[in-house]
Amino acid sequence: MARLNYIEFYYSSKHTPEKYECDNTNALKLLKSIESKGVEVAAIDLADVADPFRQYHKASTSPPAEYRPIFGEVRGADYKEFFGKTIPALCCYEKKSDRAPVRVLPRSDRKLGRPYLIEEWLENYIGELEGRIEAPQAR
Numbered sequence: 001m002a003r004l005n006y007i008e009f010y011y012s013s014k015h016t017p018e019k020y021e022c023d024n025t026n027a028l029k030l031l032k033s034i035e036s037k038g039v040e041v042a043a044i045d046l047a048d049v050a051d052p053f054r055q056y057h058k059a060s061t062s063p064p065a066e067y068r069p070i071f072g073e074v075r076g077a078d079y080k081e082f083f084g085k086t087i088p089a090l091c092c093y094e095k096k097s098d099r100a101p102v103r104v105l106p107r108s109d110r111k112l113g114r115p116y117l118i119e120e121w122l123e124n125y126i127g128e129l130e131g132r133i134e135a136p137q138a139r
Contacts, residue, residue: 004103004125006096007034007041009118010055010084014047018086020070020106022118027088030122037129040096046084056083059091059104070106070115090118 009031011017011024031041046052056079060071071083083089091101109116 004092004094005039006093006098007031007039008091008093008101009041009043009088010046010052010059010091011043011088012047012085013045015085017088018082020087020115020117022088022106024088027090027118027122030119030126033126034122034129037126039129044084049084051080052083053079055089055091058100059083059089070108071104088118090121 009027011022011027013024017024028043031043035041044055046055056071060079070087071079071089087106090103090105092103092105093101103121105118105121106115
């Protein structure tokens with residue numbers, strides 16, 4: 001995988017993640033670790049954002065199909081209620097100036113046969129950055 005140079009984490013300080021597990025406190029800690037390895041990160045609290053359409057749209061339509069996030073698959077809910085609120089989101093870019101992310105999590109993973117979750121991906125990417133051979137690749 002190409003090195004990522006910018007990662008955005010959308011979460012809510014007022015909502016509890018549902019359906020797709022994510023411990024926001026742990027995710028923020030893992031992001032600090034990634035930042036210490038030279039990757040720029042941004043943690044964006046959407047708790048009081050009434051309409052995160054711009055962020056939702058790039059996260060749900062931009063990545064290649066094999067890395068499609070779950071956001072386009074969530075049915076029976078308004079994106080304003082779940083994106084970055086009850087479902088935190090991680091958008092990964094090769095360059096900060098890129099218009100669209102190359103990876104968005106959580107996402108469905110055919111190889112795993114289950115969703116690939118944010119904290120799991122962050123831990124795997126830290127392993128990649130540290131050069132740990134035993135660490136699973138953060139696809």
